[in-house]
Amino acid sequence: MKRRTLFKLSFLSALLAGGGLYARQSQASAYYSGPLSDHFDGVRFFNPGGEAPNGFLDLMKWRFDGNKATWPDAYPSPFPFAVPEKRVNGKDLRVTLVGHASFLIQTAGLNILVDPVWSERTSPFSFAGPKRVNPPGIQFKDLPPIDLVLVTHNHYDHLDLETLHQLHIAHKPHFITPLGNDVVIRTRVEAARISTGDWGDELSLSPDIKIHFEPCHHWSARGLNDRRMALWAAFVIETPGGKIYHIGDTGFHSGLNYHAARKKHGGFRLANLPFGAYEPRWFMKGQHQNPSEAVEGMKICGAAYACGHHWGTVQLTDEAIDAPVVALKAALSEHGVAPDRFRPMRPGEVFDVPLEQA
Numbered sequence: 611m612k613r614r615t616l617f618k619l620s621f622l623s624a625l626l627a628g629g630g631l632y633a634r635q636s637q638a639s640a641y642y643s644g645p646l647s648d649h650f651d652g653v654r655f656f657n658p659g660g661e662a663p664n665g666f667l668d669l670m671k672w673r674f675d676g677n678k679a680t681w682p683d684a685y686p687s688p689f690p691f692a693v694p695e696k697r698v699n700g701k702d703l704r705v706t707l708v709g710h711a712s713f714l715i716q717t718a719g720l721n722i723l724v725d726p727v728w729s730e731r732t733s734p735f736s737f738a739g740p741k742r743v744n745p746p747g748i749q750f751k752d753l754p755p756i757d758l759v760l761v762t763h764n765h766y767d768h769l770d771l772e773t774l775h776q777l778h779i780a781h782k783p784h785f786i787t788p789l790g791n792d793v794v795i796r797t798r799v800e801a802a803r804i805s806t807g808d809w810g811d812e813l814s815l816s817p818d819i820k821i822h823f824e825p826c827h828h829w830s831a832r833g834l835n836d837r838r839m840a841l842w843a844a845f846v847i848e849t850p851g852g853k854i855y856h857i858g859d860t861g862f863h864s865g866l867n868y869h870a871a872r873k874k875h876g877g878f879r880l881a882n883l884p885f886g887a888y889e890p891r892w893f894m895k896g897q898h899q900n901p902s903e904a905v906e907g908m909k910i911c912g913a914a915y916a917c918g919h920h921w922g923t924v925q926l927t928d929e930a931i932d933a934p935v936v937a938l939k940a941a942l943s944e945h946g947v948a949p950d951r952f953r954p955m956r957p958g959e960v961f962d963v964p965l966e967q968a
C-alpha cells in the first residue's frame with residue numbers, strides 16, 4: 611500500500627508538471643534563450659496579465675476531493691475509421707478528428723496534422739497515466755502524405771514524441787511549433803525539419819499559405835523542472851479558402867486573445883476550439899475554457915464554424931465523459947448559435963467546411 615501511495619503521489623506531481631516526471635532537457639534555459647519580452651522573463655514564458663498554473667498544494671486538494679466522475683473503459687465513436695483522400699485542393703476545406711486535440715486539416719493541396727497523438731496513453735509512461743477510451747479516428751497506415759505538423763505546446767496530450775518519430779519516418783513532414791519545443795522534439799526526432807516562432811510571428815510557406823503564431827492562455831512542462839520554459843501558442847492557418855484558427859488549449863482570459871485575433875485577422879472560416887477538461891473550475895479556469903466560454907470565444911473571434919475538441923478520448927479532469935456535449939448544447943442555445951455551426955467532433959468524424967459565411 612505504501613509503495614502504491616508513493617507512486618500515486620509521484621504521478622500526481624507529474625500531472626502538475628504537464629504529465630511527466632522525466633525530461634531529458636529540464637535545466638533552466640535548456641529549451642530557449644532569447645531577449646526579454648512582454649511574455650518571457652529570460653527563463654520562463656508567462657501569460658501577460660493572466661494566471662500562473664496552480665501549485666502542488668492545490669493539485670493535492672483537487673486530486674483527493676473525491677469529485678472525479680468515472681469514465682467508461684470504452685467510449686466508441688459512432689464514426690468508422692476515416693480513410694482520407696490523398697489531397698483536397700483549391701478552396702475546399704476538410705477537417706477530420708483523430709481524437710482529443712489531434713486533427714487532420716486538408717485544403718489547398720496540403721495535408722496538415724495538428725497535435726498528433728496515436729499513442730495509447732498521454733503520459734511519459736507506457737503503463738500509467740491517462741489512457742484513451744477510443745482508438746484514433748484515422749489508422750496511421752491510412753494517413754495521406756503529411757506535409758506539415760503543427761504542435762501547439764509540449765504537454766503530453768499534445769506533443770507525443772513517439773507519434774512524431776513515426777511521422778518523421780513515414781512522411782518527413784515540416785514540424786512547426788512555438789519557441790523551445792524544438793528542443794523537446796529533437797530528443798526523439800533529431801533529424802526533423804523544424805521551424806519555431808514567437809507570438810506574432812508569421813511563416814510563409816508559399817505566396818498564399820501562411821502560418822501565424824498567436825497567443826493563448828496556457829502553460830507548458832514536460833518534467834518537474836521545466837515549467838513554462840517552452841512557449842505555447844495558437845495557430846492561424848491562412849489559405850486561399852480562408853483562415854483557420856486552431857487552439858490546442860486555452861483559458862478564456864476574459865476573451866482578450868479572441869478579441870485580438872478578430873482585430874488582426876478579421877474573422878475565420880473555421881475555429882478549432884477546445885471545450886472539455888474544465889472541472890473543477892477553481893483549478894482549471896486558467897488553462898481550460900468551458901463550453902460556454904468556447905461558444906463565446908467563437909462569437910468574439912468571428913468564426914463562421916467551429917470544431918470542438920479536447921473531450922471524450924482521455925480523462926484529464928473531473929467532469930463526466932459526455933458532460934461537455936450536454937453543456938455545449940445549452941451554451942449554443944443560450945448564445946443563439948445554431949448547433950450545426952459548432953460541432954463537438956468525434957474520432958473519425960469528417961467535416962467539409964462550407965465556404966460561405968454561416
